Amino acid sequence: MKNLGNFLLLISVLFLFSTTTMSGQDDLLDILNEQEKPATDYTIATFKSTRLVSGHSVETNAKGVLQFLIGHRFGRINDGWRNLFGLDNAIIRLGFDYGITDRINIGIGRSSFEKVYDATFKWKFLRQQSGATTFPITATLVSSIYASSTEWSEPDRENFFSSRLSYHHSLLLARKFGNLLSLQLMPTVVHRNLVPVEQDDNTIFALGAGTSVRLTGSLRLNLEYYYVLPDQVTSTIGGETVKNSFSIGVDLETGGHVFQLHLTNSRGMTERYLVGETTGDWFDGDIHFGFNVSRVFTVRKPKEFKK
DSSP, rough: HHHHHHHHHHHHHHHHHHHHHHHHHHHHHHHHHHSSOOEEEEEOOOOSSSSSSSBSSOOOOOOTTTEEEEEEEEEEEEOOGGGGGTSSSEEEEEEEEEESSSSSSEEEEEGGGGEEEEEEEEEEHHHHHESSOSSSEEEEEEEEEEEOOOSSSSSSSSSOOOGEEEEEEEEEEEEETTTTEEEEEEEEEEESOOOTTTTTTTTEEEEEEEEEEOSSSSEEEEEEEEOOTSSSSSSOOOTOOOOOOOEEEEEEETTEEEEEEEEEEEEOHHHHHHHTOOOOOGGGTTOOEEEEEEEEEESSSHHHHHH
């Protein structure tokens, strides 16, 4: 009987040990399963800068980051050697964009071209992602208001401040294909409170498209094009008819700077002038050389950086 009791005690101990071991293995498997759940990967750096060439890209500044953007456009290359092929005739835009959040930016700027002040709101409301959840594109909404500060062309008549104002809205849809290629579509609306002649539409619709192609680790080739739907603008500007804007350029990234060098038939540096006020003809040599230089400053550090 004593041997039988010892045998039963041994069986009980082995059963308890095996049960405890199995329970521990189940817990470990649960932890491993949790760790192996796929994470969501958000696509970053679809473009090098918040500007594709002159127009906006889907990119936004991170929360607390202030971007100082300097834009230059020179005269037309076919102005000849007396004007140093356009370099004697430059305009400049100075602007600041600030990240309220990682996906919401506000900005202000002033261009010497028609002495225009502008303010911008930008919201990246969808992000391209893969992994646990997938989404094929990044979508950003950008809206701007412009106020011209030039003198009235007819000061003797009654003029209204609202006549100085115009607006632009774009929906930016972009996809990044690996590290080589990014594409962007830009349905755009421009509204002008005051137009030159009655036959002109106050509201102009256009479809933009752009791409960025990686050439080397720090060099990218960019193209930007805005197609203005026909019969919306009948007046001429300086005797020239309105054309579609086309630009080609490169991004060169060095440290905290991004230099953007480009050739374009549009002298304006915002969508307000890319759509409805581009008059240069590429085939006639009406090409402007220009560049953008951007510098970012971290105004408010994220909480994790303060620890």
